[in-house]
Amino acid sequence: MTLKRFRALKGSAPFATVTVFDTTSARIADRAGLPLLLVGDSLGNTILGMDSTLTVTMDHMVHHTAAAARGVEQALLVADLPFLSYQISEEEALRNAGRLIQEGHADAVKLEGGRDRVSTIDRMVRNGIPVMGHIGLTPQSVKQMGYTVQGRQPERAEELRQDALTLQEAGVFSIVLEACPPDLAKDITDSLDIPTVGIGAGAGCDGQILVFNDLMGLSDTNSLPKFVKPYLQAAELMEAALKQYAEEVGTGSFPGPEHTY
Numbered sequence: 550m551t552l553k554r555f556r557a558l559k560g561s562a563p564f565a566t567v568t569v570f571d572t573t574s575a576r577i578a579d580r581a582g583l584p585l586l587l588v589g590d591s592l593g594n595t596i597l598g599m600d601s602t603l604t605v606t607m608d609h610m611v612h613h614t615a616a617a618a619r620g621v622e623q624a625l626l627v628a629d630l631p632f633l634s635y636q637i638s639e640e641e642a643l644r645n646a647g648r649l650i651q652e653g654h655a656d657a658v659k660l661e662g663g664r665d666r667v668s669t670i671d672r673m674v675r676n677g678i679p680v681m682g683h684i685g686l687t688p689q690s691v692k693q694m695g696y697t698v699q700g701r702q703p704e705r706a707e708e709l710r711q712d713a714l715t716l717q718e719a720g721v722f723s724i725v726l727e728a729c730p731p732d733l734a735k736d737i738t739d740s741l742d743i744p745t746v747g748i749g750a751g752a753g754c755d756g757q758i759l760v761f762n763d764l765m766g767l768s769d770t771n772s773l774p775k776f777v778k779p780y781l782q783a784a785e786l787m788e789a790a791l792k793q794y795a796e797e798v799g800t801g802s803f804p805g806p807e808h809t810y
């Protein structure tokens with residue numbers, strides 16, 4: 550998948566993408582033919598047992614992006630810039646985005662925010678780094694906005710519309726719209742020439758994204774947001790497999806002669 554082909558998905562049939570965290574999840578999603586895989590900083594909550602994305606570091610992201618890259622043959626691989634890796638200065642932002650490309654082998658980076666990010670994005674794009682935007686609910690601002698749907702009030706909806714257009718002008722190749730009302734997400738999608746990828750933003754976006762572990766039923770079901778649809782009950786299947794394994798070891802039926810050298 551190239552950037553050009555990804556951009557051309559605008560206005561075609563809706564496409565699915567997923568957040569992955571390692572070689573295994575990336576390989577499975579890549580083989581399923583998804584056009585874009587994101588190594589998201591949801592890594593913090595999903596894999597590293599953190600309370601939020603705020604404690605995810607550049608080193609975590611580089612490590613997991615490089616692992617995911619080893620599982621990808623066809624998809625566009627995007628990596629999240631974590632909290633405070635792009636806000637302090639444009640120089641630091643560029644250096645950190647460069648690490649995700651050089652050390653993580655990502656094809657592009659994603660960062661959160663709207664009009665405040667224009668010069669940072671411009672700097673990256675002018676230096677050859679493709680950037681994906683992310684507006685609406687931006688988890689790195691959880692201390693300010695909580696995990697609350699964004700754009701229900703007309704002023705906030707207008708801000709998001711403007712942010713989307715400004716990000717497009719700054720040169721992003723796509724925008725994630727997280728947790729906003731479906732009619733607003735559809736309006737924004739229709740106003741742009743680049744694909745939008747929604748999560749909790751209804752069916753009017755060009756594409757959808759879910760987190761691999763949520764989609765597979767590996768996440769704690771008590772804390773799943775409304776927008777998640779688990780397509781598999783993998784945690785239950787794995788637990789059953791482990792119990793069967795333990796039982797077979799306990800009764801001596803595993804390992805059998807066929808598993809023995």
Ligand code: KIV
Nearest residue numbers: 568589590591725748
């Ligand atoms: O970190 C992540 O997984 C994300 C997606 C939810 C878009 O940013």
